[in-house]
Amino acid sequence: MKSHAKVVVIGGGVVGCSVLFHLARHGWTDVVLLERDELTSGSTWHAAGGMHTINGDPNVAKLQKYTISLYKEIEELSGQATGVHLTGGVLLAATEARLDWLRGVVAKGRYLGIDLEEISPNEAAELMPLLDPKQFVGAVRNKEDGHLDPSGVTHAYAKAARKLGADVERFTKVEDIVRRPDGMWRVITNKGEVVAEHVVNAGGLWAREVGRMVGLELPVLAMEHMYLITEDMPEVAAWNAKTGTEIIHAVDFDGELYLRQERGGMLMGTYEKANKPWSEFQTPWNFGHELLEPDIDRIAPSLEVGFRHFPAFQNTGIKQIINGPFTFAPDGNPLVGPVRGLPGFWVACGVMAGFSQGGGVGLALSNWMIEGDPGADIWAMDVSRYGDWATMAYTNAKVRENYSRRFSIRFPNEELPAGRPLKTTPVYDLLSARGAQWGVSYGLEVPLWYAPEGVKDEFSWRRSSDFSHVAREVASVRGSVGLAEISNFAKYKVTGEGAATWLDRILACKLPKPGRMTLAPMLKEDGRLIGDFTLANLGAPNSNRGEWFIAGSGLAEQYHMRWFEAHLPADGSVRIEALGQKLTGLAIAGPKVREMLAKVTRADVSNSVFPFMAVAKMDIGMAPCLVGRVSYTGDLGYEMWVAPEYQRAAFQALMAAGEEFGIGLFGSRALNALRLEKNYGSWAREYRPIYGPLEAGLDRFVAYGKEADFIGKQAALAERKQGGRLRLRTFIVEADDADVIGDEPIWFDGAVRGWVTSGGYAHHSKKSVAIGYVAKEIADESDGFEIELLGKRHAARMQPVPLFDANFERMRA
Ligand SMILES: Cc1cc2nc3c(=O)[nH]c(=O)nc-3n(C[C@H](O)[C@H](O)[C@H](O)COP(=O)(O)OP(=O)(O)OC[C@H]3O[C@@H](n4cnc5c(N)ncnc54)[C@H](O)[C@@H]3O)c2cc1C
Numbered sequence: 010m011k012s013h014a015k016v017v018v019i020g021g022g023v024v025g026c027s028v029l030f031h032l033a034r035h036g037w038t039d040v041v042l043l044e045r046d047e048l049t050s051g052s053t054w055h056a057a058g059g060m061h062t063i064n065g066d067p068n069v070a071k072l073q074k075y076t077i078s079l080y081k082e083i084e085e086l087s088g089q090a091t092g093v094h095l096t097g098g099v100l101l102a103a104t105e106a107r108l109d110w111l112r113g114v115v116a117k118g119r120y121l122g123i124d125l126e127e128i129s130p131n132e133a134a135e136l137m138p139l140l141d142p143k144q145f146v147g148a149v150r151n152k153e154d155g156h157l158d159p160s161g162v163t164h165a166y167a168k169a170a171r172k173l174g175a176d177v178e179r180f181t182k183v184e185d186i187v188r189r190p191d192g193m194w195r196v197i198t199n200k201g202e203v204v205a206e207h208v209v210n211a212g213g214l215w216a217r218e219v220g221r222m223v224g225l226e227l228p229v230l231a232m233e234h235m236y237l238i239t240e241d242m243p244e245v246a247a248w249n250a251k252t253g254t255e256i257i258h259a260v261d262f263d264g265e266l267y268l269r270q271e272r273g274g275m276l277m278g279t280y281e282k283a284n285k286p287w288s289e290f291q292t293p294w295n296f297g298h299e300l301l302e303p304d305i306d307r308i309a310p311s312l313e314v315g316f317r318h319f320p321a322f323q324n325t326g327i328k329q330i331i332n333g334p335f336t337f338a339p340d341g342n343p344l345v346g347p348v349r350g351l352p353g354f355w356v357a358c359g360v361m362a363g364f365s366q367g368g369g370v371g372l373a374l375s376n377w378m379i380e381g382d383p384g385a386d387i388w389a390m391d392v393s394r395y396g397d398w399a400t401m402a403y404t405n406a407k408v409r410e411n412y413s414r415r416f417s418i419r420f421p422n423e424e425l426p427a428g429r430p431l432k433t434t435p436v437y438d439l440l441s442a443r444g445a446q447w448g449v450s451y452g453l454e455v456p457l458w459y460a461p462e463g464v465k466d467e468f469s470w471r472r473s474s475d476f477s478h479v480a481r482e483v484a485s486v487r488g489s490v491g492l493a494e495i496s497n498f499a500k501y502k503v504t505g506e507g508a509a510t511w512l513d514r515i516l517a518c519k520l521p522k523p524g525r526m527t528l529a530p531m532l533k534e535d536g537r538l539i540g541d542f543t544l545a546n547l548g549a550p551n552s553n554r555g556e557w558f559i560a561g562s563g564l565a566e567q568y569h570m571r572w573f574e575a576h577l578p579a580d581g582s583v584r585i586e587a588l589g590q591k592l593t594g595l596a597i598a599g600p601k602v603r604e605m606l607a608k609v610t611r612a613d614v615s616n617s618v619f620p621f622m623a624v625a626k627m628d629i630g631m632a633p634c635l636v637g638r639v640s641y642t643g644d645l646g647y648e649m650w651v652a653p654e655y656q657r658a659a660f661q662a663l664m665a666a667g668e669e670f671g672i673g674l675f676g677s678r679a680l681n682a683l684r685l686e687k688n689y690g691s692w693a694r695e696y697r698p699i700y701g702p703l704e705a706g707l708d709r710f711v712a713y714g715k716e717a718d719f720i721g722k723q724a725a726l727a728e729r730k731q732g733g734r735l736r737l738r739t740f741i742v743e744a745d746d747a748d749v750i751g752d753e754p755i756w757f758d759g760a761v762r763g764w765v766t767s768g769g770y771a772h773h774s775k776k777s778v779a780i781g782y783v784a785k786e787i788a789d790e791s792d793g794f795e796i797e798l799l800g801k802r803h804a805a806r807m808q809p810v811p812l813f814d815a816n817f818e819r820m821r822a
Pocket of ligand 1: 331
């Protein structure tokens, strides 16, 4: 075994081998994979070997498509058969709600280049002869479904990597990982030590244990999973003889089942409701090529449905039931990327569909390690989407929920209950008493809307029970004054004598003067967005004492801290702290809000003294707050930041002062309705690391001419010169009873030319609004657009100026 390597990959399952292959293919050949046993000694060997392109996140779907396209290449490179059978498949809907969901999947496929087609149950039965068409209301055909040999694929990756110069060491167990003072990693094994610049944790079933070697508690949990294999079936033999082809894959969502042919019989697997975690706290190191005891009672309810939906199963025997463990993150997507605070330590774990996702994970991670960027939008897989709040017990609750809902519909207004409430703010009970309906963001309970007694969300793809109540919340903001809790924003404090210089380099905006705020895009080296913030200069006028406050997306706190910390100067001249819930937030907005604010503070909040984008510390009632004159509602408004011990006092003071103005509470759904009519975008929807500031319409906040050589400056200048590829645009949709939720295709002149990033109903303007990206060439057209919603194309009109207060008079008044 070599003593030094650029990269050590820990784990020889499908994911570790894919990472190794991609690193070698990308030119890093001084890389070694350490496997404690034979390759495929975790969950990989007993997988059912199914693969498919469908994923709830379009960017993950793209990487799944890439994974499937890769198998031919690694087979040729390695000479190792992968056993790939691209049979195609059908996705089956037994309910109208499921069919609506499937239509959304077909629509997404149009701009992802995934060939999906809605077909009738009878057409599905012609393709998959075992199903009873009477049990279904519709189906979708997917040509890119299939199955493969899990061991063959893993060995093909490993052999191809070796051919390219990488090393694989089997029977080499990593026992500890120690960081040296020079930043290199000592990877200590039962056979000696390897010193490496980078370590990749692809430990699969043992990813938690490998993480613990460096003090990391990863939010992953293994679940038992069963599939059965039948005896040979005459129906299968007859089909094979008649058509000369295999029986294609089927996913029966309402039965929570997947099926495929296995030799002369069938394989049927299920994600059962009565699921069971495996090795909840510690994975035993002596677990090897073993299976778990099957428990047919647990899967019996799903099998019953399966036998009804696929009647031929009633006349066949079960040859074998496989029960094996594999790991999940709380939301079921992989955990990939560099770990904040551990430079050179990377993870590629929690991959629950290794044969659909392993290639994409390897590609993204190798790009990231070698180029400094994953080269794709992998937010849905980024390990930084979780923070310390994703504890072991939280993970356990969420993974079990996710497993049991693997094939369930999640409606756009559906909030999932497991692992909640976890983080709450001091006004939680006060807002609950006023009818708050809670959602969750980065582990924190967030008020979505306020319901009268006895009313709650009725889950639907269409406008639902909250519609008129959200309209009322919007009306209180636009008509008088509304109050929202906004503690879910990320808040950062930046101090130190180097703060201004550092901010000038890391942010693309012009730095604001003391007492002022600005919108602050943050770019990567390639000139694309990696953040959008509000930056406030809290330094006293004419003082060198740097004190800055940044507010940004709460979801991305860990993501942004990883970026900030990786770019801090080594001399300690800048300190940045993520304040999390050490600072809570309240927002007030509406035409009467200044009058109301003046009643609870002695500070002069007149427009001349405290204009738009001013920021100052002031007391609200008795509570010391930081107040900025800015509002995501697009109305006259203020955002207030307050230590949690004062939040109730500030809230009560504002509510009391607001009484005479008819103050109303509003939640994040009303906030969405309000920002839509201002064309305001937000992080992770409109602003993501695949868009440049010009494309996203944030170029007006980029100080292209500023002296500081900010990160991404050259690339941003080039984008401005070349014009980019896309443009973010707002549309008014001729919708009937449903609004866009995001990821719908935008048609122009009969072809798909863009996609929706977010939208909804703008209650004040009484318009259905969609925001999305379209090709630059058509971005100035006003007509000819259509947006596909629940399987139907609706006419859409470009809305170039905000629907509400286009001249920004209200906000600046
Ligand atoms: C019953 C069942 C059916 C499935 N069906 C499918 C399917 O149809 N399609 C699909 O895509 N996925 C399926 N899966 C999931 C699939 O198996 C996983 O997604 C995949 O195996 C994950 O691979 P991995 O490399 O991350 O982890 P693993 O396969 O667990 O590999 C981790 C490897 O790391 C090694 N290791 C760990 N710690 C150390 C250490 N300290 N030192 C050295 N080596 C170490 C282990 O020995 C192991 O070989 C199924 C899983 C099960 C259980």
